[in-house]
Amino acid sequence: MQGLPMNVIARRVRMGRLEAFLAGIRKKNNINVIYRDASAKEIVDLLRDGEFVGIMPDQDMDSVSGVFVDFFGKSAWTPSGPAVLNLLTGASIVPCFIVRKAFGHEAVIGNPIETVKTLDKRKDIMENTQRYTRVIEDYIRKYPEHWVWFHDRWKTREPENQA
Structure with missing residues (x-):
């Protein structure tokens, strides 16, 4: 790149x-x-x-379009932009992370995330957002000291079911 x-x-x-x-x-x-x-x-x-x-989709930004997906076992409002853009343009979602090294930084570029595209756009957005969120979780597990933990990732709460 x-x-x-x-x-x-x-x-x-x-x-x-x-x-x-x-x-x-x-x-x-x-x-x-x-x-x-x-x-x-x-x-x-x-x-x-x-x-x-x-796109940096790992923050709770209730000012952007998103969906609730599982993030470390809790429901988290997650920007759906990468999934929407993937469905709209066919562009791949390629995870990229910066890893601190002793003398600088290194870019880690992952494989494109396999996405789904069915006739149910809403379900596809949800599933593809969950897929890239899992990749972010994997990176955080591998390099927990690199993630910004002071950001409240679970600030936005899912509305209670009204039955």
């Missing part, structure tokens, strides 16, 4: 110095930022053109 254009979806940071710091790192590494408030069409077009789009 080095040398290839990389696009990442991010939210705007409201701290000027931090935003400038991140912008410098992204520019140095040839990373184009697509802010979450941008058009979804831009993301779809990039994927259809064969470009990479990085």
Whole structure:
């Protein structure tokens, strides 16, 4: 992936110095930022053109579309964007993680996640979101010190069944 254009979806940071710091790192590494408030069409077009789009779907962000899936044995609100984009464009979901090493970092690029596509779009989104969530769990089990544990991953609660 080095040398290839990389696009990442991010939210705007409201701290000027931090935003400038991140912008410098992204520019140095040839990373184009697509802010979450941008058009979804831009993301779809990039994927259809064969470009990479990085998404960090391991946080509880109730401001984005998602579904409840199992995450370490508990129901967790999980962004469904990767699954939706996979179904819409056919783009693979390829897990990528950064591993700290003694003298720097190493990118770990996994195999594309096998996804399902049936006639039930809602079920497919749920199943494919669960599949990539399992891959994230596996990575966290392998490198627990690399995951941001101070983020409340289970903040959003599933509504009680009203029968």
